Amino acid sequence: MTESPDHPAPPRTAPADRVPLGLTAVVEGLPDETAPATWSQQALWHCLQWRGHDAFFNQYGLFPLPERRTGEEAVAALSTLMRDCPTLRTLYDDAGGSLRQTAHGTVRLPVPVHAADETADETAEDTARRLAHAVGRRLRDEPFDSTADWPLRAALVTAGGLPRFLVLAFNRIALDSTAAGLVDARLTALLAGTEPEPPGSRTPVEQARHESSAQGRATATAALAYWDSALERTPTGLFGHPGGDPAEGGRFVQKRLASRAVTAATQHLATRHRVSTSAVLLAATAALLRVRTGHSLLPVQVISANRADSEQADLVATLTQDGLAVLDLRQAATVADVIRAAFTAGTPAYWYAHCDEQARRELIARHTVRRGAPLDLGVYFNDVRGPAAAPDSVGAPEELKALAEETTLSTDGYWDRIDARFFVSVARFDDTTLVMLQADTVYTPEPVVEHFLRAFEKLLLTAAAAEEDVSLESLPVITGLRPDEPVIA
The missing domain is CATH 3.30.559.10 (Chloramphenicol acetyltransferase-like domain)
Known part of the structure; x- marks a missing residue:
C-alpha cells in the first residue's frame, strides 16, 4: 500500500472501455x-x-x-x-x-x-x-x-x-x-x-x-495502578501562558525532518547504551524539552501498539492507546543519563498503556480535581517505524556530518484544532528517519519548531560522535536552543 504524497492535479477522466463503470x-x-x-x-x-x-x-x-x-x-x-x-x-x-x-x-x-x-x-x-x-x-x-x-x-x-x-x-x-x-x-x-x-x-x-474477562480486568487494574502512580508525579506547570500569536496558516503546524544521519546516530547510541532506538529518540525529545522548559520532571504520553500478547500480535483492528512516561531528569547530568531515564520510564509506560479507557479518563479527572489545576499531558511521542534491518553504525564525525548534509526540512500542514501542544512522531522510509513535530504555535512559534527539529538531529549526531558523554549543560551551545526564546514558558 502506498501512502500518499501530494501529486499534481489529476488528468481529466473518461469512461473505461473494457472495465464496468x-x-x-x-x-x-x-x-x-x-x-x-x-x-x-x-x-x-x-x-x-x-x-x-x-x-x-x-x-x-x-x-x-x-x-x-x-x-x-x-x-x-x-x-x-x-x-x-x-x-x-x-x-x-x-x-x-x-x-x-x-x-x-x-x-x-x-x-x-x-x-x-x-x-x-x-x-x-x-x-x-x-x-x-x-x-x-x-x-x-x-x-x-x-x-x-x-x-x-x-x-x-x-x-x-x-x-x-x-x-x-x-x-x-x-x-x-x-x-x-x-x-x-x-x-x-x-x-x-x-x-x-x-x-x-x-x-x-x-x-x-477478552477485556471483560477476569484476565482482562486484571490487566486493566494493573494498568490503572501504574497510571495512578504516574499521575501523582505529573506536574501542572510545564507549559506557561501563551506566548504569541498563532501561525498565519493555522494555530497548529507540523514540520518534518528527513534524515539518514538521525538513523545512523540513533542506532549507534542504542548499541552503545544497550537500549532500544525508540528509547534514544524519546530521550532526545526529553533532553531538548528540558532545555526549552527548564523543567526536569517531564510527562510524555507515548502511543503504544499494545501487541505484546500473542493473541493480539496480528489482530486486524485498532489497539493503540496512550501510555504515560514521566521522565525524571533531576539527577541527570549527561545525554547518556537521559537515555537511561527514557528507557526506564518508557518501558512501563508502553507496557501499561492497555487499560479500560473510560476508567483511565475518570482517573485523570480525579487527579485534576484534587490538584486544582489541569495536569500537563499535552506532550506526545509516537514511534511508528516499522521493522527494518538496522543500518551500519556510523560514529566518525566526518561521516555523520556528510549524512547530515542530505537532511531536508519541510512543512506538512496547518490545522486550527489539535488535542496536543507538542507532538513528536518518528517514522522511517528505507534508511531515512522522518521526525515530525506538530506544535501549538501559540506556545511554540513556527520558526522554533524548525529550530527544535534541527537541534534534534544535532543532539543525536553530537552524542553519537563524541568520545565522552555529552553534558546537558552544553546542549544550549551545541544545539542553539535556549530557554529565553518564546517557545515554552
Whole structure:
C-alpha cells in the first residue's frame, strides 16, 4: 500500500472501455456480532468526537494490480478481505452512553471506476497513478460517519481500458498502523491470486470479550495502578501562558525532518547504551524539552501498539492507546543519563498503556480535581517505524556530518484544532528517519519548531560522535536552543 504524497492535479477522466463503470464488493451469509467497543476503539471514538468526527485521522493507500488482473477479480479480492477482517465491516453505536460495535455479516460496498485519459507526456501507468492519488485524497478527505458508513471506501482506477490500481480509504477507528500493514500484506497477496491463511488472532468482538474477562480486568487494574502512580508525579506547570500569536496558516503546524544521519546516530547510541532506538529518540525529545522548559520532571504520553500478547500480535483492528512516561531528569547530568531515564520510564509506560479507557479518563479527572489545576499531558511521542534491518553504525564525525548534509526540512500542514501542544512522531522510509513535530504555535512559534527539529538531529549526531558523554549543560551551545526564546514558558 502506498501512502500518499501530494501529486499534481489529476488528468481529466473518461469512461473505461473494457472495465464496468461500477462494481460492488460483497460479503454475505455471516452472522452479525455485537459487543461492547474495545478499550482502543473507545479511545479513538473519544478522539473522533473531540474533533467532531472530521477526516483528520483518515488514511488512504494504493494497491497496484498485477498484470492480467481484471476489475472483477480485484473487487473479489476486496470482498475476501472484508470477509476475513471483521473490523472492515463494523459499525458503532453510542446510544445510551456506552459505545458498542457490531460486525455485520452482510455488506455491499460500491467500488466506482475512474478512468484516466492517456497523454503523450506520460505512460498509462503514471497517468493512472496520478489519478489514483487524486481519488484517494478525495475518499480520505470525506469524513466517515462511524455509525452508518462502512469504515473503508474503495475505487478502481484504469488507464487504456485496463485496471491499474485499487484505491482504499480507511476510517482510523478500524485500523491502527500495525493493522494497516497487515491489511496491506493480505490484500496484496489476494490480488496476486494467493489465498492467505485466515488471521490467527482474535477478532475485535473477541478482543472486547477478552477485556471483560477476569484476565482482562486484571490487566486493566494493573494498568490503572501504574497510571495512578504516574499521575501523582505529573506536574501542572510545564507549559506557561501563551506566548504569541498563532501561525498565519493555522494555530497548529507540523514540520518534518528527513534524515539518514538521525538513523545512523540513533542506532549507534542504542548499541552503545544497550537500549532500544525508540528509547534514544524519546530521550532526545526529553533532553531538548528540558532545555526549552527548564523543567526536569517531564510527562510524555507515548502511543503504544499494545501487541505484546500473542493473541493480539496480528489482530486486524485498532489497539493503540496512550501510555504515560514521566521522565525524571533531576539527577541527570549527561545525554547518556537521559537515555537511561527514557528507557526506564518508557518501558512501563508502553507496557501499561492497555487499560479500560473510560476508567483511565475518570482517573485523570480525579487527579485534576484534587490538584486544582489541569495536569500537563499535552506532550506526545509516537514511534511508528516499522521493522527494518538496522543500518551500519556510523560514529566518525566526518561521516555523520556528510549524512547530515542530505537532511531536508519541510512543512506538512496547518490545522486550527489539535488535542496536543507538542507532538513528536518518528517514522522511517528505507534508511531515512522522518521526525515530525506538530506544535501549538501559540506556545511554540513556527520558526522554533524548525529550530527544535534541527537541534534534534544535532543532539543525536553530537552524542553519537563524541568520545565522552555529552553534558546537558552544553546542549544550549551545541544545539542553539535556549530557554529565553518564546517557545515554552
